[in-house]
Amino acid sequence: MYACIDLGSNSFHLLIARWHEGSYDIVERFSEKVQLGEGLAESGVISERAFARGMACLDTFRQALARYPIERCWAVGTNALRTAGNADLFLHKASEKGFLIDVVPGLQEAALVYAGVISALPDDETPRLVIDIGGGSTELVVGSGQRCLQSHSMAIGCISWRDIWFRDPPRTEPALSQAMDNAVTAAAEVFSGIAGKLAETPWREVYASSGTAKMLSSVCAQSGPGKRQATGVKLETLQSLKPAIMRSVLEPGFSLPGLKNGRRELILPGWAVLNGFMTACQVTDLNFSPSALREGMLHYLAQASATGESPLHALQAH
Incomplete structure (x- = not known):
């Protein structure tokens, strides 16, 4: 054992x-x-x-x-x-x-993440991009089968982004909207530094693992008509969540469907970091990986x- x-x-x-x-x-x-x-x-x-x-x-x-x-x-x-x-x-x-x-x-953290994600996927040579947004860093790997073709570790995460951008979130809608836009722009700038490098190794599938991806996958799954299994995130859906996320911050009594109370403080930075990544790297949709x-x-x-x-x-x- x-x-x-x-x-x-x-x-x-x-x-x-x-x-x-x-x-x-x-x-x-x-x-x-x-x-x-x-x-x-x-x-x-x-x-x-x-x-x-x-x-x-x-x-x-x-x-x-x-x-x-x-x-x-x-x-x-x-x-x-x-x-x-x-x-x-x-x-x-x-x-x-x-x-x-x-x-x-x-x-090495990126290699561990990649090994965990592919352990739950078909054993084939499909090229995949794997992203893991942690509290202090984000790991990115492009791989095929057991091979890591390129790996990156970025100094951006949901805790660090919260401390930088949302330690004391604005309490008015216009100010909060602007703060969210600024945090997304800053995140996109971080990821744009490696977007070109990542594109050198084309991928067919994108998988996101760990807590931020799980949280946003769950919220996205509850944003449409009916309830669907939380399996991934579409950029269009993620961006459309902005008004509801703002409401969850400005109205303490409002419960954002799919968001657990224990993750409420991380919805702003998590949304900004994932939005920035998907925008910078031109990822329109990704799958959630429960293995990490x-x-x-x-x-x-x-x-x-x-x-x-x-x-x-x-x-x-x-």
């Missing part, structure tokens, strides 16, 4: 799975909104409150792990632990609780177990 721990800038995740003959069964999933990257864009450090939330979550994970006969456990830290000035202190305190965390560079970095970690953990090496070494060798 394997355990994978993903310490992201927004959420911490624990995946426990049973691996048997090349496939796995998910035993448990745990997720907690820690927001380790809260205020990081401004202060450069993990705040005292975020630090405490992270430690408390690790205590919860430790209790969950104790209930299972875990053979191998792998913990990975991403953008917040890559960039925070006090990341070493967090890693030290985590080690005292029994968690040895591998902080992976952005391109944790499933990619599981792939490399199983591969490492078969060879006797560490999962980080298996990832680096790839």
